[in-house]
Amino acid sequence: MNSPILWIHGEALGPANPALQAFPGRPAVFVFDETLLSGPGSRPVSRKRIAFLYECLLELPVTLRRGDVAAEVLAFARRHGADGVVTSAAVDPRWARLRAAIAAQLPVQVLEPEPFVCLGEPADLRRFSRYWRLAEPLVWAGFSRFSS
Amino acid sequence: MQPPPVATANQAMPSGKMASLTGVPLAWKPAPGDLPRQFASREALDDALASLFPEADAGLSPVRGGRAAAEAQLARIQPARYGKSRNFLDGAITRLSPYIRHGVLTLAEVRDAVFVRTRERASSEKLINELGWRDYWQRLWRQLGDGIWADCEPLKTGHGPERYAAALPADLGAGRTGLACMDGFIAELYATGWLHNHARLWLAAYLVHWRRIRWQVGAAWFLRHLLDGDPASNNLSWQWVASSFSHKPYIFNRANLERYSGGRYCASCALAAAGCPFEASYEELQARLFPAASV
Structure with missing residues (x-):
């Protein structure tokens, strides 16, 4: 194009x-x-x-x-x-x-816009708690870039 | 990569009443039918929109659109105070939702802004968690598509779907229920296009459980007015209140509303002394609203 x-x-x-x-x-x-x-x-x-x-x-x-x-x-x-x-x-x-x-x-x-988090595997979306168990550590993994 | 230019005409004039609203210049020629990008003032924008979109309800929100306004709001976030006070109407909430909903700020940008303001992870976990809710609703919308307008699960209220009204009653539409809290929320929704999350939950619970109206009616009503309205967060939160996306219906009582609103509505409510429909224990309300529920 x-x-x-x-x-x-x-x-x-x-x-x-x-x-x-x-x-x-x-x-x-x-x-x-x-x-x-x-x-x-x-x-x-x-x-x-x-x-x-x-x-x-x-x-x-x-x-x-x-x-x-x-x-x-x-x-x-x-x-x-x-x-x-x-x-x-x-x-x-x-x-x-x-x-x-x-x-x-x-x-x-x-x-694609920049994602909030890349889960790397299909998430179980039946309840937030299941999604967040997978997503939360991945989101916070990015915090190290800011905390050093 | 260089981001596109951002108009700055109004940044020095927070009220914006006298400032002109000038769109960033375009590097290509206009064509017949293009909508205008130059306005003498915000009032002129309002007038122009009234003739361009005559079918839309009148009025502008005091909340301004645009990246400059979004960045100013983003600079005010206080993650630790948010975590402690977010359920209170006067809590340290972010008011970022309209900007996030329309991609003026991405969730990734807000996440990073929270990280920059974080010394200890624990103090920012609640705010990051709420950003996670937004991401979760979006993922569910991608999965559900237009099914987001249908019950995700059966209601747990003991009432069949046919027991819920299919239209918004006139007193609710006019914000004249006689309940100072609900009428206050409706007036704020109409005037600003924004409500605190707790107020949304209270108004939704009143509509669905006390007035027994289909959640879809309330969801469509909110979407017409909320600057941050999108079917994902909105409809699924209504379903969470209604119990078609949760294990039990969400209800509240007067003590809860009075506490988190600082008593501001009850103080002026004609029903405060007698007749408040929320003045009861949760057990009493459960029995009154859901007599046939199995839980």
Whole structure:
């Protein structure tokens, strides 16, 4: 991918966003998702939430759009003659569906954000205590970098 | 690698009322339909959003978005005091959740900021543990997908799912239950888009167990307003309260609420002297709310 555009989403609105870090200066777009704006339980999300996102986005080099996310990202890519889309991994299952819709028309590269902890094995998530028994010593192993 | 530039227009003016809100400049041309990135003030942003998103409930939160605000908040964390006081409404909580939820700060960045402020591991274990909860909920969401809106396990309340109402009652939606604590929490939710974790648990327990409303109704209500709302932490915490993701339903009583709120609500509540629905022992409440429960 020589001239990609960057797709920024609501789980990575900071400078640690790996797409912004890997391709500084490339055209980037964030789309206020019409479906998410319509809100859970068929009542729209409040302006408080939109304004908070907006203030985060003003501090990032990113074009702001509203509408159908996949269509807007693809149109942005066409306007910039992009040969692909770079984004960062998200947890929301809606993101995976949007990524697939975009990938049907343009290559999509997904970069992983820095994790809180690498477990190295599939975790038992039935209760927090089981996860934390595995994760806690691994998290604290990193403390030695700060305590010497 | 060089991080992208961060706008600094408002850093010197904490109130932000007169400062302009200028987005970082873009190195490419705008196109028709692009949303604006320049505002004369925060009020101008509010006005613009009112016309751009007319369907959304009005009002801005005093909590500001952005990396500059996030870093200022991160500089205030006190891990040891957090561990001792976090359950109190006036405790040394971090208020980082909106920034973490939207990746303005990553959990890894917050973890490292805690480590920098840690001399002895024990004093920071509680805060690191709470970051772990966030990571845990995210991992579960990845596993559950859209199933996060369904009961993870059967309820342990003795009431079938059909016994819970499917809509938010008007008095709750309006913040006029007559209970000073609950109405106070709802007013704060609407005004700020943020609630202390303990207040969330109390309001959720009241909605699900005292008013017997489906947890999904409350979860959707919170997600519309909470700046940090995401289906992972939010829905799974509601399920934890409801008992579809725990061994028993979460309840509280007046003594608990009064202690951790410093009595601020009971002092002005019309029901403080008589009629408080939370004024009972846990055993009495258990029997009253869950008479058919097997535990």
